[in-house]
Amino acid sequence: MADAGAKKSNPNTKSGGKKKEVKKETGLGLSKKKDENFGEWYSEVVVHSEMIEYYNISGCYILRPWTMSIWETMQAFFDAEIKRRKVKNTYFPLFVSPSVLEKEKDHIEGFAPEVAWVTKCGKSELEVPIAIRPTSETIMYPYFSKWIRGHRDLPLKLNQWCNVVRWEFSNPTPFIRSREFLWQEGHTAFATQSEADEEVLEILELYRRIYEEYLAIPVVKGKKSELEKFAGGLYTTSVEAFIPNTGRGVQGATSHCLGQNFAKMFGIEFENEKGGKAMVWQNSWAYSTRTIGVMVMVHGDDRGLVLPPKVAAIQVIVVPVPYKDTNTKEMFEACLTTVDTLTEAGFRVEADLRDNYGPGWKYSHWEMKGVPLRIEIGPRDLEKNQVRLVRRDNSDKVDIPVSNLVERVKDFLDRIQENLFDVAKQKRDASIRVAKTWDEFIEALNQKKMILAPWCDEMEVEEDVKKRTRGETGAAKSLCTPFEQPELPEGTLCFASGKAAKKWTYWGRSY
Template identity: 75%
Template structure:
């Protein structure tokens, strides 16, 4: 929750700069509301949790726990929006949703109840909606790369993979080198006018003409935390980027036999006070009956970016010893330079973690042009970049052909930053003329 709070503290002020207002809508949704957009909700139907009783009394009509909030919010959009002066309408809520996930549940990545933010906006024109889509998923890129130190690709989902009922889905996609699987990190959807038509969300423009609004929906969830854990974690436990670590620095006393314990404890407390005054999130582990070695392992497992050790030798030399969690490097720092050095080290750890993660991700990217190359790269757990004809039926064929114990391969996204597609390049799967480069692979 500490990490989630830090992500909120970055994202929420940024969307408020875009004049997006906070809101909260009910937890429960009626079946009648769900049926208004059956195409949209059919993807969620197997995962809906239904409330059928109030105490011992059967409800006349069951109600569902929200899997997402379009069908709860949009009837109110239709009431609130009447004319062009009511637009744009921009709302965001921080909440939890519930999806009764049976297939491969995984903490953070694919769980039944999860926290997220969901933004829902209505605009007078498609151009306005398009601008916002790009502004939002640029914030998602920053969240992953600048805070979680996880490299992502910005791109478009395929027609088969996009959000049900929308016009197009923009996404930031992450990749886990250890497992060879992609992860949809966050999405920003242009819903077009489909939902406006379903829920009768109309406005009168300056010319007294009635038109449907253009809508967007966008969100990120605690999946972000799962991605961060898998990208950076090692055999010792978590490895947290300093920007999101609840504890950035842990101070541990290391008293040897016959050492002046009180003086060491005092130095630890003074170190905490100094760093706290600089805005660094720091704690001292002064617990008795735990050895320094036990504490080292404990805080390594929790992923604290920097450890400071203070023992008799450090007191004598007016210094502290620092140990980095990301690479294990040790440095002795004079007490007089403590603040500047620690701040610099935390910045360096943050950047280094991103650089290492990007190098590992890039080493997994395999550019292919034929089906045989595709199958070989898939077996090597690669992130595959391939020329594609951009046809839904071809993607379905790839999914069918790659079914197996390790999971199907499908499109992850078509990057906005497209490599040059030479004339005459053919789709790796169909042999038809290729229209774009697309990332493929297995995913969570």
């Protein structure tokens, strides 16, 4: 999915006045289908649903309010949860000096190709170039060594909500791979490894909840291989999502145990209770606006975006449906009363009372934007004291009495949230293949599957898998070793080397 300008629908060439002008002006409707041209479909959806606007620097995108409201909902959940765990928010500068950045060699080697540098100020060359943060370990840890002196200073738990820059050159894609993105990054220090290990899994569970409970996306919790772990860390855990349409995995969020490597590099030590010196144990963990791109890819359809109710900026849109020569005053009043009733009950709801668009256009517009539930109110609904509910996820319609409005809307939104997760899980599970031999592995890979295979856990074997599968669509790699391990019968051999297998691991191509 290469970076491209916003697509526009072909203008309607038929006569008919207003409809023609509306479609030309807004680009309403998608010209590409999800199953036929996924990349261009995705580009159209994120623009036409008003999530992003393309910027004049490739790989950078304007996040519009429709996107930011989703980010803020996830942020509110996560921020409250980490504060319960005594994590405090902070903010460190965007810039980092090369001497600090290069202090930890393994770490910087992992990011070096993506680091952007400031080399000029006005017309003058800087004496020493300044890097823009790709992540903040090397920015923050010199100050950890300053602030941590004794065991009473531990644990130190900090988080920052910020942006980072990673100068992607191949196929920048909105949300999934952009040159600047928003994220949170937590950085913590402990006296013992057991405390660090415990937090790694606690945070990973919060990431699972973001994906499964808020975004309605099934994920696998597991551990990254030595080849795929965070550069300079001890081990990396992640939640992994999968996009059935493209056959690619997505690293959804990561929680790393950094061990004592950075502590040694930056001199982060403390005096323990016995008066001796010891190095701290550190973690770092992050999730980003990539989460939103995964949501679009998993739930979107040929009519546009499909939003889970928990994160939708507008959960319910109320649309009047006047017939010809209808007196709209009473109908509009009913719409506004419906909005007030549902707003008081805690729902995010608006009415579309614009008189320069017809009901059909409004239906398509709000379907494109993914609003979970539509309420229609027409003359017959007024007569019967009812409204019509229409679900975005499956188009089901039902007429309900106004007296049951709040209860039925809550029930519908709960069902939509649950159904989106169930459908996504069914599609994900149907895309998983077990491969015990190389031939089975290649067959599943060519079918765009997520592959569960027995592995000997040797780095050389994983590197060989990458080499042997490298092609135009990218190489296969290990996604994660799931914590929930299927039984591994004695004598099971590695799919790629024929050596004794040590564990089951998910493999596939990824973003």
